[in-house]
Amino acid sequence: MSEKHDIGAMLKLGLVLALFAAAACSGLALVYQATSGIITQHEQKDLEAALGEFFPDGDSFTDIGEAVQTGIIKSPDPSVVFENAYEVRRSGRIAGVALRVARSSYGGTLRALVGVGADGRIAGVRILEHKDTPGLGANAASPSYYVDKAAKLTFYGQFTGRLSSDPLEPKKDIIAVTASTVTSAAVAQAVRASGRALAAYFAGKTLETDAGSAASTGGGHEDDSGEGNAG
Secondary structure (H helix, E strand, C coil): CHHHHHHHHHHHHHHHHHHHHHHHHHHHHHHHHHHHHHHHHHHHHHHHHHHHHHCCCCCEEEECHHHHHCCCCCCCCCCEEEEEEEEEEECCEEEEEEEEEEEECCCCEEEEEEEEECCCEEEEEEEEECCCCCCCHHHHHCCCCEEECCCCEECHHHHCCCECCCCCCECCCECCCCCCHHHHHHHHHHHHHHHHHHHHHHCCCCCCCCHHHCCCCCCCCCCCCCCCCCC
16 A cells, blocks of 8 residues: 555656646746847847948848858858848948858857948958957957057957958958967958958859868967967
Protein backbone atom coordinates (compact mmCIF):
# COMPACT_ATOMS: atom_id res chain seq x y z
CA MET A 1 0.00 0.00 0.00
CA SER A 2 2.82 2.30 0.92
CA GLU A 3 4.53 1.51 -2.36
CA LYS A 4 1.41 2.48 -4.33
CA HIS A 5 1.16 5.67 -2.29
CA ASP A 6 4.77 6.54 -3.11
CA ILE A 7 4.23 5.95 -6.82
CA GLY A 8 1.09 8.10 -6.76
CA ALA A 9 2.95 10.88 -4.96
CA MET A 10 5.76 10.74 -7.51
CA LEU A 11 3.31 10.88 -10.41
CA LYS A 12 1.53 13.81 -8.80
CA LEU A 13 4.84 15.62 -8.27
CA GLY A 14 5.89 14.93 -11.85
CA LEU A 15 2.59 16.30 -13.15
CA VAL A 16 2.97 19.46 -11.05
CA LEU A 17 6.53 19.97 -12.30
CA ALA A 18 5.41 19.42 -15.89
CA LEU A 19 2.67 22.03 -15.47
CA PHE A 20 5.16 24.50 -14.00
CA ALA A 21 7.59 23.84 -16.87
CA ALA A 22 4.84 24.35 -19.45
CA ALA A 23 3.77 27.59 -17.76
CA ALA A 24 7.38 28.81 -17.65
CA CYS A 25 7.90 28.02 -21.36
CA SER A 26 4.68 29.82 -22.26
CA GLY A 27 5.74 32.81 -20.19
CA LEU A 28 9.17 32.93 -21.85
CA ALA A 29 7.57 32.68 -25.28
CA LEU A 30 5.27 35.61 -24.47
CA VAL A 31 8.19 37.67 -23.13
CA TYR A 32 10.27 36.89 -26.22
CA GLN A 33 7.39 37.80 -28.51
CA ALA A 34 6.88 41.11 -26.71
CA THR A 35 10.57 42.03 -26.47
CA SER A 36 11.43 40.94 -30.02
CA GLY A 37 8.86 43.40 -31.32
CA ILE A 38 10.38 46.17 -29.21
CA ILE A 39 13.91 45.24 -30.35
CA THR A 40 12.78 45.28 -33.98
CA GLN A 41 11.23 48.73 -33.48
CA HIS A 42 14.45 50.03 -31.92
CA GLU A 43 16.54 48.57 -34.75
CA GLN A 44 14.23 50.19 -37.29
CA LYS A 45 14.52 53.57 -35.55
CA ASP A 46 18.31 53.23 -35.39
CA LEU A 47 18.39 52.37 -39.08
CA GLU A 48 16.22 55.36 -40.00
CA ALA A 49 18.40 57.62 -37.84
CA ALA A 50 21.57 56.38 -39.55
CA LEU A 51 20.09 56.78 -43.04
CA GLY A 52 18.91 60.27 -42.11
CA GLU A 53 22.41 61.10 -40.94
CA PHE A 54 24.01 59.71 -44.12
CA PHE A 55 21.46 61.27 -46.47
CA PRO A 56 19.89 64.28 -44.71
CA ASP A 57 18.03 65.33 -47.87
CA GLY A 58 16.50 61.90 -48.44
CA ASP A 59 12.71 61.70 -48.16
CA SER A 60 12.17 57.92 -48.43
CA PHE A 61 14.07 54.69 -48.12
CA THR A 62 13.39 51.17 -49.33
CA ASP A 63 14.78 47.78 -48.34
CA ILE A 64 16.47 46.40 -51.48
CA GLY A 65 17.97 43.32 -49.86
CA GLU A 66 16.89 41.31 -52.89
CA ALA A 67 19.62 43.06 -54.90
CA VAL A 68 22.16 41.58 -52.49
CA GLN A 69 20.56 38.12 -52.44
CA THR A 70 20.49 37.92 -56.24
CA GLY A 71 24.02 39.26 -56.68
CA ILE A 72 23.05 42.50 -58.38
CA ILE A 73 24.98 44.19 -55.56
CA LYS A 74 27.94 41.89 -55.00
CA SER A 75 30.92 42.22 -52.69
CA PRO A 76 34.20 42.36 -54.62
CA ASP A 77 35.99 41.17 -51.47
CA PRO A 78 35.20 37.61 -50.26
CA SER A 79 36.11 38.60 -46.70
CA VAL A 80 33.30 41.18 -46.64
CA VAL A 81 29.73 39.87 -46.58
CA PHE A 82 26.82 42.06 -47.66
CA GLU A 83 23.80 41.28 -45.48
CA ASN A 84 21.26 43.85 -46.63
CA ALA A 85 20.85 47.06 -48.62
CA TYR A 86 18.67 50.15 -48.29
CA GLU A 87 18.01 52.60 -51.10
CA VAL A 88 17.43 56.24 -50.23
CA ARG A 89 15.59 58.57 -52.61
CA ARG A 90 15.17 62.32 -52.81
CA SER A 91 12.26 63.66 -54.87
CA GLY A 92 11.99 60.29 -56.59
CA ARG A 93 15.67 60.07 -57.54
CA ILE A 94 18.28 57.82 -55.94
CA ALA A 95 20.30 59.77 -53.39
CA GLY A 96 22.35 56.76 -52.32
CA VAL A 97 22.39 53.27 -50.89
CA ALA A 98 23.45 51.97 -47.49
CA LEU A 99 24.82 48.45 -47.06
CA ARG A 100 24.75 46.39 -43.89
CA VAL A 101 28.05 44.50 -44.00
CA ALA A 102 29.90 41.92 -41.91
CA ARG A 103 33.67 41.38 -41.69
CA SER A 104 35.81 39.21 -39.44
CA SER A 105 37.75 41.37 -36.97
CA TYR A 106 40.05 40.82 -33.99
CA GLY A 107 37.42 39.67 -31.48
CA GLY A 108 34.91 38.16 -33.90
CA THR A 109 32.42 39.45 -36.43
CA LEU A 110 32.19 43.21 -36.95
CA ARG A 111 29.05 44.65 -38.54
CA ALA A 112 28.70 48.11 -40.00
CA LEU A 113 26.33 50.23 -42.03
CA VAL A 114 28.09 51.95 -44.93
CA GLY A 115 26.32 54.63 -46.96
CA VAL A 116 27.45 55.63 -50.44
CA GLY A 117 25.95 58.53 -52.36
CA ALA A 118 24.94 58.37 -56.01
CA ASP A 119 27.96 60.62 -56.66
CA GLY A 120 30.28 57.78 -55.56
CA ARG A 121 31.31 59.37 -52.28
CA ILE A 122 31.11 57.67 -48.90
CA ALA A 123 28.11 59.25 -47.18
CA GLY A 124 28.81 57.78 -43.75
CA VAL A 125 29.86 54.77 -41.70
CA ARG A 126 28.29 53.46 -38.52
CA ILE A 127 29.68 50.46 -36.66
CA LEU A 128 26.69 48.44 -35.48
CA GLU A 129 28.33 45.52 -33.69
CA HIS A 130 31.82 44.46 -32.67
CA LYS A 131 33.60 42.30 -30.09
CA ASP A 132 36.98 43.95 -30.16
CA THR A 133 39.04 44.94 -27.16
CA PRO A 134 37.68 47.83 -25.02
CA GLY A 135 40.11 50.75 -25.10
CA LEU A 136 41.79 49.44 -28.25
CA GLY A 137 39.85 48.09 -31.23
CA ALA A 138 36.58 49.22 -29.66
CA ASN A 139 37.76 52.81 -30.18
CA ALA A 140 36.92 52.40 -33.87
CA ALA A 141 33.24 52.67 -32.92
CA SER A 142 33.64 55.34 -30.24
CA PRO A 143 32.27 58.84 -30.95
CA SER A 144 34.67 60.23 -28.33
CA TYR A 145 37.87 58.71 -29.70
CA TYR A 146 39.58 61.00 -32.20
CA VAL A 147 42.25 60.01 -34.69
CA ASP A 148 42.72 63.76 -35.18
CA LYS A 149 41.97 65.59 -31.92
CA ALA A 150 42.43 69.07 -33.39
CA ALA A 151 39.80 68.40 -36.05
CA LYS A 152 37.71 66.22 -33.68
CA LEU A 153 37.75 63.52 -36.33
CA THR A 154 36.63 60.04 -35.30
CA PHE A 155 38.02 56.89 -36.90
CA TYR A 156 34.82 56.07 -38.76
CA GLY A 157 34.15 59.76 -39.49
CA GLN A 158 37.26 60.08 -41.66
CA PHE A 159 35.66 57.93 -44.37
CA THR A 160 32.81 60.39 -44.96
CA GLY A 161 33.22 62.37 -48.18
CA ARG A 162 35.91 60.10 -49.57
CA LEU A 163 35.54 58.78 -53.11
CA SER A 164 34.77 55.09 -53.43
CA SER A 165 37.75 54.90 -55.82
CA ASP A 166 40.18 56.13 -53.12
CA PRO A 167 42.58 53.54 -51.62
CA LEU A 168 40.82 53.69 -48.22
CA GLU A 169 43.68 51.85 -46.54
CA PRO A 170 45.13 52.38 -43.04
CA LYS A 171 48.58 54.02 -43.12
CA LYS A 172 47.89 55.25 -46.69
CA ASP A 173 44.92 57.57 -46.68
CA ILE A 174 43.21 56.34 -43.48
CA ILE A 175 44.48 56.97 -39.95
CA ALA A 176 44.42 53.70 -38.01
CA VAL A 177 43.25 53.35 -34.43
CA THR A 178 46.36 53.26 -32.23
CA ALA A 179 47.62 49.70 -31.62
CA SER A 180 44.58 48.26 -33.43
CA THR A 181 45.64 47.53 -36.98
CA VAL A 182 43.37 44.49 -37.26
CA THR A 183 40.21 46.42 -36.40
CA SER A 184 41.23 49.40 -38.55
CA ALA A 185 41.88 47.15 -41.54
CA ALA A 186 38.60 45.25 -41.05
CA VAL A 187 36.54 48.45 -41.07
CA ALA A 188 38.50 49.91 -43.99
CA GLN A 189 38.03 46.75 -46.06
CA ALA A 190 34.29 46.75 -45.33
CA VAL A 191 34.00 50.39 -46.43
CA ARG A 192 36.18 49.89 -49.49
CA ALA A 193 34.19 46.85 -50.67
CA SER A 194 30.91 48.71 -50.13
CA GLY A 195 32.13 51.74 -52.05
CA ARG A 196 33.38 49.70 -55.01
CA ALA A 197 30.22 47.57 -55.18
CA LEU A 198 27.82 50.51 -55.00
CA ALA A 199 29.76 52.59 -57.51
CA ALA A 200 29.32 49.67 -59.91
CA TYR A 201 25.64 49.36 -58.98
CA PHE A 202 25.00 53.03 -59.74
CA ALA A 203 26.75 52.53 -63.08
CA GLY A 204 24.59 49.50 -63.87
CA LYS A 205 27.47 47.04 -63.51
CA THR A 206 28.24 44.06 -61.25
CA LEU A 207 31.74 43.57 -59.87
CA GLU A 208 33.43 40.19 -59.85
CA THR A 209 34.89 38.90 -56.61
CA ASP A 210 38.59 39.60 -56.22
CA ALA A 211 40.13 36.37 -54.94
CA GLY A 212 43.26 38.28 -53.99
CA SER A 213 41.33 40.13 -51.28
CA ALA A 214 40.46 37.01 -49.32
CA ALA A 215 43.26 37.26 -46.77
CA SER A 216 41.94 37.49 -43.22
CA THR A 217 42.96 40.29 -40.87
CA GLY A 218 42.03 38.27 -37.81
CA GLY A 219 44.54 37.48 -35.08
CA GLY A 220 46.99 39.52 -33.09
CA HIS A 221 50.32 39.99 -34.87
CA GLU A 222 52.86 42.76 -34.60
CA ASP A 223 52.45 45.54 -37.16
CA ASP A 224 55.29 47.10 -39.15
CA SER A 225 55.91 49.78 -36.54
CA GLY A 226 56.20 47.27 -33.70
CA GLU A 227 52.99 48.43 -32.06
CA GLY A 228 50.66 45.75 -30.77
CA ASN A 229 48.04 44.72 -33.23
CA ALA A 230 45.32 43.95 -30.71
CA GLY A 231 41.84 44.79 -31.83
